[in-house]
Amino acid sequence: MKPSDLNSQAADLFGNVSQNRSDLYSSFLWTDYKAQLQNRVKGLELEKYFELTPGERIGIADTIRLNVSATPYYISLSDPEDSNCPIRRMILPRESESVFSPEESSDPLHEERLSPVKGLTHMYPDRVLLFTNHECSVYCRHCMRGRKVSDSKERMLTEDLEACFEYIRSHSEIRDVVLSGGDPLNLSDAKIDWILERLEKIEHVKICRLGTRNPVTLPFRITSELCNIIESHNTDRLSIFCNTQFNHAKECTPEAKEAVLKLLKAGVSVGNQCVLLKGINDSGEIMLELHKKLLELRIRAYYMYDPELIPGSRGFRTPLAKGIEIVGYLRGKIAGMGIPSFVNDLPGGGGKITMTPDWYLGFYKPKRMHVFRSALRGTYHLSPEPPDSTMEESYPLLSEEMWERISPNSYGAGEKSDDE
Structure with missing residues (x-):
């Protein structure tokens, strides 16, 4: 085949991808979060919206971690041609995700060992993590709970949640409950209202943290109705915070800012927990741009995580020194509220430790x-x-x-x- 024929074939392919994207984006009400979820693109269907590389095809077919799926909104932030696009890297698995390396574990933090009842991890004396559901708007390829997320067997029924609340009630040392999953904001408004009401009624629980990536992957989920529910429980009895995860400046969109402003108006402080990811944000310049954008969104930096030793994660992990180097680069170039703590969540359930440069x-x-x-x-x-x-x-x-x-x-x- 002549080079000109190859170029023509590539142009036709991209033309199809571009048209497919346009058709997808116009096929429903764009700001309807339920329609976004109903129109998530799964598995090899993504080839309609990306020029997949051979490695990406293998990754989609053979991933050993979790489902492959993304909202049209999040797909719209990605580059259909550039396989190194940071958003694309978080949507599409690569071939390395199909390899289970010797140092990796499906549960490197021993959360299951530290789980007294289904769906609850009690690692720190005064706080617990409550696994509310198994679904996310986007199944991010670096997800550290791939053993649970997207697995229907991990569905949390009402009786499972009630058992968690009973455990919390019976342990008066617990004052801080982190709602995670999956993504707790993928639950219905009624279920979120019910969960927050239960927590608010437990006298010794003073803090609730929502761990959600929806401000990044599905900002339309942060509706006025949802914020009214959250605000109704954000009282003198219970203080509600939100920790989200922006990993790259391309995610800091006007839609994301609108979602964050709604949460702030509901009295919810928003912090960011980014993950240091090889080839996506592993440079001081990229992290500086991200955290400058986050301050514009009125989000304070909280953590920068060293990636967990989850199956198929070698393609994302960086040397420990890289995170320390990045924190050193940020210091003096942005206000302290824009500098995350670089943390390693120790394998084996040792909890988080902070890694810093040698000042x-x-x-x-x-x-x-x-x-x-x-x-x-x-x-x-x-x-x-x-x-x-x-x-x-x-x-x-x-x-x-x-x-x-x-x-x-x-x-x-x-x-x-x-x-x-």
């Missing part, structure tokens, strides 16, 4: 000085330990050699240090 270099005991490196300028700075301190033995010590090298060019509260 604190140590304590120089002869001078009783703490030595820091500036994130903003890279310069060295000194701060004395209080004279009445009894905690000097608890600090990592700075060596004499390091002190001699750093102190002549370091800064204190007054003038530049002269190492008196």
Whole structure:
């Protein structure tokens, strides 16, 4: 076949994809979230809306994680031609998703081991995670609960939820309940109202957090009716927060901002928990752009997650040093409320720990000085330990050699240090 014929064939294929997208987008009321869900595109049907690569076809056919499905809205944010489009990477599995590597586990955080009743994980003393449902608007390829999400066997019946509420009622140390899934906002308004009412009536539960990606993948779900329900339970007895997950600036659309503003008007604070994903957002520049956009959407940064060791996840994972590098890059370039904490949710149920750059270099005991490196300028700075301190033995010590090298060019509260 001549190169010109190949080019013509490719043009015809893209023309079909483009027309298919146009037909899909115009086939229903675009802002109707129920119609968006009814028109989700599943599995190999996605080939009508993307020029699939051979690896993507294998990924769709052989994924070992969870269903493949996306709303028309989220598809509209993606590039049908560019296989490296960040939104596309979160919609379409690649061949690597079909490989279960030795270090991976379907439940790396041991949530099932820490589940006293079906659908409830009690890892931290004062808080629990309540798995409300198994459905999402989009089945993101990096989802860490692929063992449960999109699996109809994991459906939470009313009696299952009642058992969870009974457990919470019987454990007075629990004051914080995270509603997750699936996506809790994929439940009906009536079911969400019922769940929040149950929680509000438990005297020792003071905080409810909604873990939802719908502001990103289906912002039309955040209706005035839903927000009225949430606001009715957001009272002096129960404080409701929302944590969502924007991973790339392309997701920060006017529709997303409108959804977030509705939540804010209902008195719900919105935070973001992004996931560090190889080839999608694993650079300081991309993360900076994302978090600048998030502040424009009035969303505060919360976490940046190191990806979990879930089946088929090698294609998404980055070196641990990459996340530390990104946090260091962000510091000084954006306000602190736009900088996420880089966390590793420890395998085996160890909980979250925060990973940070080495801004604190140590304590120089002869001078009783703490030595820091500036994130903003890279310069060295000194701060004395209080004279009445009894905690000097608890600090990592700075060596004499390091002190001699750093102190002549370091800064204190007054003038530049002269190492008196």
